[in-house]
Amino acid sequence: MPADGGIGAPNKRREDVRFLTGKGRYTDDINMRGQAYVWFLRSNVAHGRITSIDTAAAAAMPGVIRVFTGADFEGVGSIPCGWQVTDRHGEPMQEPAHPVLAQGKVRHVGDPIAAVVAETAEQARDAVEAIEVEIEELPAVVDMKAALEEGAPKVHDDLTSNLCYDWGFVEENREAVNKAFDEAAHVTTLELRNQRLVANPMEPRVAIGDYAAHNDESTLYTTSQNPHVIRLLMGAFVLGIPEHKLRVVAPDVGGGFGSKIFHYAEEAFCTFAAKQLKRPVKWTSTRSEAFMTDAHGRDHVTKIELALDKDNNFTALRTETYANMGAYLSTFAPSVPTWLHGTLMAGNYRTPLIYVNVKAVFTNTVPVDAYRGAGRPEATYQLERVIDKAARELGVDPIALRRQNFVTEFPYATPVAVEYDTGDYVATMDKLEEIADLAGFEKRLEESKASGKLRGLGVNCYIEACGIAPSHLVGQLGARAGLYESATVRVNATGGLVVMTGSHSHGQGHETAFPQVVAEMIGIDPNMIEIVHGDTANTPMGMGTYGSRSLAVGGSAIVRATEKIIAKARKIAAHLMEASEGDIELKDGQFTVAGTDKSVAWGDVTLAAYVPHNYPLEDIEPGLEETAFYDPNNFTYPAGAYACEVEVDPETGKVTIERFAAADDFGNIVNPMIVSGQVHGGLGQGIGQALLEQAVYDENGQLLTGSYMDYAMPRADDVPFYAIDHSCATPCTHNPLGVKGCGEAGAIGSPPAVVNAVVDALQRAGRNVTHIDMPLSPSRVWEAMNQ
Amino acid sequence: MAQVSMTVNGTPVSGEVEGRTLLSTFLRDTLELTGTHVGCDTGQCGACTIHVNGASVKSCNMFALEADGAAVTTIEGMANADGSLGTIQQAFQDHHGLQCGFCTPGMVMTAAALLEENPKPTEAEIRSYLSGNLCRCTGYHNIVKAILAASGQEVAKEFAA
Numbered sequence: 001m002p003a004d005g006g007i008g009a010p011n012k013r014r015e016d017v018r019f020l021t022g023k024g025r026y027t028d029d030i031n032m033r034g035q036a037y038v039w040f041l042r043s044n045v046a047h048g049r050i051t052s053i054d055t056a057a058a059a060a061m062p063g064v065i066r067v068f069t070g071a072d073f074e075g076v077g078s079i080p081c082g083w084q085v086t087d088r089h090g091e092p093m094q095e096p097a098h099p100v101l102a103q104g105k106v107r108h109v110g111d112p113i114a115a116v117v118a119e120t121a122e123q124a125r126d127a128v129e130a131i132e133v134e135i136e137e138l139p140a141v142v143d144m145k146a147a148l149e150e151g152a153p154k155v156h157d158d159l160t161s162n163l164c165y166d167w168g169f170v171e172e173n174r175e176a177v178n179k180a181f182d183e184a185a186h187v188t189t190l191e192l193r194n195q196r197l198v199a200n201p202m203e204p205r206v207a208i209g210d211y212a213a214h215n216d217e218s219t220l221y222t223t224s225q226n227p228h229v230i231r232l233l234m235g236a237f238v239l240g241i242p243e244h245k246l247r248v249v250a251p252d253v254g255g256g257f258g259s260k261i262f263h264y265a266e267e268a269f270c271t272f273a274a275k276q277l278k279r280p281v282k283w284t285s286t287r288s289e290a291f292m293t294d295a296h297g298r299d300h301v302t303k304i305e306l307a308l309d310k311d312n313n314f315t316a317l318r319t320e321t322y323a324n325m326g327a328y329l330s331t332f333a334p335s336v337p338t339w340l341h342g343t344l345m346a347g348n349y350r351t352p353l354i355y356v357n358v359k360a361v362f363t364n365t366v367p368v369d370a371y372r373g374a375g376r377p378e379a380t381y382q383l384e385r386v387i388d389k390a391a392r393e394l395g396v397d398p399i400a401l402r403r404q405n406f407v408t409e410f411p412y413a414t415p416v417a418v419e420y421d422t423g424d425y426v427a428t429m430d431k432l433e434e435i436a437d438l439a440g441f442e443k444r445l446e447e448s449k450a451s452g453k454l455r456g457l458g459v460n461c462y463i464e465a466c467g468i469a470p471s472h473l474v475g476q477l478g479a480r481a482g483l484y485e486s487a488t489v490r491v492n493a494t495g496g497l498v499v500m501t502g503s504h505s506h507g508q509g510h511e512t513a514f515p516q517v518v519a520e521m522i523g524i525d526p527n528m529i530e531i532v533h534g535d536t537a538n539t540p541m542g543m544g545t546y547g548s549r550s551l552a553v554g555g556s557a558i559v560r561a562t563e564k565i566i567a568k569a570r571k572i573a574a575h576l577m578e579a580s581e582g583d584i585e586l587k588d589g590q591f592t593v594a595g596t597d598k599s600v601a602w603g604d605v606t607l608a609a610y611v612p613h614n615y616p617l618e619d620i621e622p623g624l625e626e627t628a629f630y631d632p633n634n635f636t637y638p639a640g641a642y643a644c645e646v647e648v649d650p651e652t653g654k655v656t657i658e659r660f661a662a663a664d665d666f667g668n669i670v671n672p673m674i675v676s677g678q679v680h681g682g683l684g685q686g687i688g689q690a691l692l693e694q695a696v697y698d699e700n701g702q703l704l705t706g707s708y709m710d711y712a713m714p715r716a717d718d719v720p721f722y723a724i725d726h727s728c729a730t731p732c733t734h735n736p737l738g739v740k741g742c743g744e745a746g747a748i749g750s751p752p753a754v755v756n757a758v759v760d761a762l763q764r765a766g767r768n769v770t771h772i773d774m775p776l777s778p779s780r781v782w783e784a785m786n787q
Numbered sequence: 788m789a790q791v792s793m794t795v796n797g798t799p800v801s802g803e804v805e806g807r808t809l810l811s812t813f814l815r816d817t818l819e820l821t822g823t824h825v826g827c828d829t830g831q832c833g834a835c836t837i838h839v840n841g842a843s844v845k846s847c848n849m850f851a852l853e854a855d856g857a858a859v860t861t862i863e864g865m866a867n868a869d870g871s872l873g874t875i876q877q878a879f880q881d882h883h884g885l886q887c888g889f890c891t892p893g894m895v896m897t898a899a900a901l902l903e904e905n906p907k908p909t910e911a912e913i914r915s916y917l918s919g920n921l922c923r924c925t926g927y928h929n930i931v932k933a934i935l936a937a938s939g940q941e942v943a944k945e946f947a948a
Contacts, residue, residue, distance in 0.1 A: 012880055019888025020876040020895065022822015022862035029821035122805065202826045202834060202889040202923050254824070254889030255923050287827035507887030507924045677883045677929060684926025708831035708921070716917035716927040721910070721943065746926070 006520030046701020110292025203254020226544020297371020340375030456761025467552030502542010548741030653782030682746020796864030
């Protein structure tokens with residue numbers, strides 16, 4: 001294999017070889033000696049009181065080792081929430097307990113009631129069938145507004161209502177915003193739903209608990225995006241295991257998209273049961289269980305209003321959102337509709353006054369938490385839809401209206417508490433017009449007409465806050481954790497390096513991209529560098545991967561640790577060449593004395609560090625290993641402009657995506673191949689949301705979309721080739737790589753483009769349609785066309 | 788329990804299974820060929836796709852006993868004899884046709900079956916043939932490209948990013 005490049009090179013992914021040959025090591029591929037299997041009895045009703053559980057028959061079944069119920073978990077902690085939101089009135093949110101196994105009540109279909117541990121998975125499953133449980137079914141609440149009505153059934157008896165919090169942002173702006181609306185020349189109003197989605201990484205969740213009696217150490221193997229976070233939450237809050245007695249390993253993980261950030265009951269169960277039974281205990285989720293236990297995403301109902309002056313300048317924005325929390329507060333759930341949503345409502349525009357109100361509501365549904373984009377797709381969707389509607393009401397070009405209101409000077413302090421460091425929204429829009437060939441739209445429109453199809457064009461912008469996040473800031477906002485990242489760089493005597501990162505790769509290609517950074521800094525082949533991640537036993541305390549943070553925060557930690565390595569290596573090189581440290585230069589893996597032909601190679605220095613015979617021992621320690629923790633001082637702000645062209649079949653309402661173009665500004669780029677892949681994947685999910693996906697509950701809280709038979713996942717023939725570009729780069733000003741993050745952009749930016757395009761197609765065809773809620777299924781589009 | 792025998796990747800194998808044991812379970816748990824993945828329980832996701840007597844099959848939709856005497860190929864049998872990546876595997880790496888890797892074995896097995904039937908498929912034929920295989924990471928763009936490339940065809944330049 002030829003030597004790979006450093007920063008900016010499209011290196012092929014080294015992890016691919018094992019994945020392509022069936023040698024990946026996912027959690028379910030791990031089997032331990034003496035391993036037992038658990039199967040859970042889950043509630044089949046959305047809300048009810050458990051009146052009796054009889055496990056005797058199950059316990060007598062072949063192979064059954066033990067049956068656990070909620071009673072076994074009395075005294076065990078509640079699954080914690082990692083973020084406390086303070087409401088409009090200065091009061092903390094309502095925070096219910098979340099037991100590992102149900103205590104007295106079940107609150108959503110899928111809530112675990114009991115668990116059987118047996119010699120085989122089949123025996124455990126059979127025995128679950130023999131558990132006799134009686135549940136007094138209670139009325140369920142599914143609809144958020146109904147859940148807030150007087151006398152609505154309460155999901156949690158010990159809370160005052162189903163309202164988690166009523167949040168206002170920025171509360172001090174409320175009256176000024178109202179006044180701006182009173183004075184507006186034009187107000188556009190839109191009510192919409194950002195529907196409930198299921199993240200659906202292709203690998204279902206798996207947990208294996210193990211207990212070593214000889215040193216009283218518990219180990220959890222789990223499908224997690226952030227093993228240290230799980231160790232902290234589960235160890236400190238649920239099971240009471242000190243961190244030095246608990247190891248969490250997340251090996252190859254088959255996608256996450258947010259749903260594998262959170263600490264789940266099954267992880268705590270397997271760790272707990274393994275210690276009780278002194279045997280490894282394994283749980284592998286079925287896809288059906290995943291649908292009713294993995295945290296869902298989105299599920300906002302919003303009314304948004306945009307005020308404009310007589311010259312079509314945006315003067316104010318006002319929103320009222322109901323955000324579904326589900327039955328319990330998942331790990332980061334309260335932050336999603338608030339700090340990851342309200343802070344993005346300025347979008348790419350100079351709207352001076354903004355007020356966001358969010359009412360978070362408990363319902364008898366699966367908990368809702370972060371899903372790719374988390375809060376930012378919801379913000380982008382409502383903002384870009386209302387702008388499009390305003391343009392159509394005012395009879396102005398939607399692109400021109402956007403351009404007129406763009407933020408053009410940076411840094412820019414928004415009225416919603418964040419400061420954009422860099423960006424060039426005009427450049428990304430120009431680039432979009434080029435790569436989407438908007439000039440050719442009219443011709444394509446005629447071609448569609450000729451074939452009896454309705455063609456439409458939808459354009460939108462997006463901005464997101466990534467590189468999550470400055471600890472001092474999120475601490476003020478209610479986070480119960482810091483959001484730095486860590487790296488240890490260990491240089492071996494013979495010159496190779498191991499980078500131990502707190503970031504976690506579950507498809508992002510860290511094993512390929514991170515070495516490019518270190519290789520660039522030292523001037524060596526990236527293949528000399530190995531990445532270790534996913535094991536709390538051999539990586540420094542890190543916060544994991546989500547929020548497009550791995551390169552911006554984790555990569556920055558790697559840079560800082562490598563800088564320390566280079567600084568020390570220069571001292572060693574100076575000693576070896578009997579030169580002044582200030583005269584030492586490092587290039588292409590060679591240390592030279594400036595202005596001379598004296599040089600030592602990287603390997604000479606690393607060897608000297610570990611065989612310190614000729615070494616400045618009086619000044620520095622032997623060895624070459626450094627750790628850095630990097631805490632960002634701002635978010636990063638990737639932004640872009642997206643265009644979608646659709647054809648609508650007027651006979652059936654079926655929408656096809658004919659063209660999709662995305663022009664993104666991600667700042668500097670380390671591996672453009674990987675960045676493109678991230679955008680493609682995000683677009684696939686965003687188009688899936690726009691056209692296909694929705695988690696549906698009936699009024700009794702039964703999940704109607706519980707498998708791939710009912711939940712429409714995007715397939716290869718639902719999407720086109722995407723035209724993408726990320727050449728409009730304004731580097732981030734506050735991290736050492738100048739990177740912004742690219743993981744969520746596609747999912748954030750694409751749904752409004754699709755919906756705008758369908759509305760455009762219908763309006764061009766003379767239909768008075770101003771909005772259709774996602775997903776734009778043929779039946780919904782047909783009904784809108786024929787209302 | 789019953790005895791089942793088959794040839795997997797050219798090697799004769801046998802094992803004890805229950806009547807209800809799925810072929811995917813037999814491959815993963817008994818033979819420890821964990822490259823075949825299980826991503827759903829309704830035969831929709833295609834991560835468990837293998838070849839049985841030359842035909843593409845979702846191994847979660849077949850009992851192990853049904854494969855008694857069959858010739859089975861899994862992802863572990865797709866590399867070249869010298870251990871290097873096979874043509875389709877190499878195209879997936881070259882064109883970044885995988886991210887988390889979980890759906891990948893099924894994608895490669897399905898792509899192999901497609902190219903066996905149709906050596907020069909169009910983009911539309913590829914997309915249609917893949918409709919039984921779900922990927923959540925790639926948006927399918929680079930998977931389609933990889934299969935076009937594996938069949939020796941060019942990808943339109945504007946979509947080469």
